[in-house]
Amino acid sequence: MTAPAHTARDHQPGNGSNGSYWRDIYRAVASIATGLKLTLRYLFSRSVTIHYPFERLAFAPRYRGIHEFEAEKCIACNLCAKACPVDCIYIDATAPRKIDPKTAKASGGELVRFAIDYQKCMFCGLCTEPCPTDCIHMGKLHDLSAYTRQEMVVEFTELDRRGQRTPLPLWIDRNAERIPWVAAERERILRGELATDAADVPSV
Ligand code: SF4
Ligand code: SF4
The missing domain is CATH 3.30.70.3270 (Alpha-Beta Plaits)
Structure with a gap:
């Protein structure tokens, strides 16, 4: 006998079938917050790129x-x-x-x-x-x-x-x-x- 397929209704809040609905929301918000934290960190850190060719980087001593x-x-x-x-x-x-x-x-x-x-x-x-x-x-x-x-x-x-x-x-x-x-x-x-x-x- 095959198990009944999950329907969208199973994931509605308050139907009491499981807590996966709220868990998914928590994970989505946490993942967005992690991404934003990373973005903000690099937004205010010192730039590692330069405006070439107006500026240029020094070469390594054995550059080819x-x-x-x-x-x-x-x-x-x-x-x-x-x-x-x-x-x-x-x-x-x-x-x-x-x-x-x-x-x-x-x-x-x-x-x-x-x-x-x-x-x-x-x-x-x-x-x-x-x-x-x-x-x-x-x-x-x-x-x-x-x-x-x-x-x-x-x-x-x-x-x-x-x-x-x-x-x-x-x-x-x-x-x-x-x-x-x-x-x-x-x-x-x-x-x-x-x-x-x-x-x-x-x-x-
Ligand atoms: S000319 Fe030939 S040996 Fe010389 S750097 Fe180019 S690929 Fe290498
Ligand atoms: S051909 Fe000229 S550049 Fe090439 S190894 Fe001989 S001397 Fe050096």
């Missing part, structure tokens, strides 16, 4: 951003490309290159191409570790944007011809006039200076 590349020190040994787990570094040179101890710059063949495809790069930093001349670094910028997929393949040798170590993100170029730190970053990139760790959070 868009690469910075010193083309004049690259000997086109391909070690970085071999270390890359997603094969997104493209290198082409006319002949072997080696570091001249007098100038600390690479000579020999011409470095025709050094490019990184940022559609694939996952910022693991593995490419920087085997480099024998320490000419590829993880930078401090993270917001590279473009209108086309082709623009996401950064040609570092072409940047080097313009005196840059790293690409100038579109938004930095467009917002330099109204945001002081963006203007400073734009000037640094155009001067071909590597990022410093001055804005890093202190290491522990």
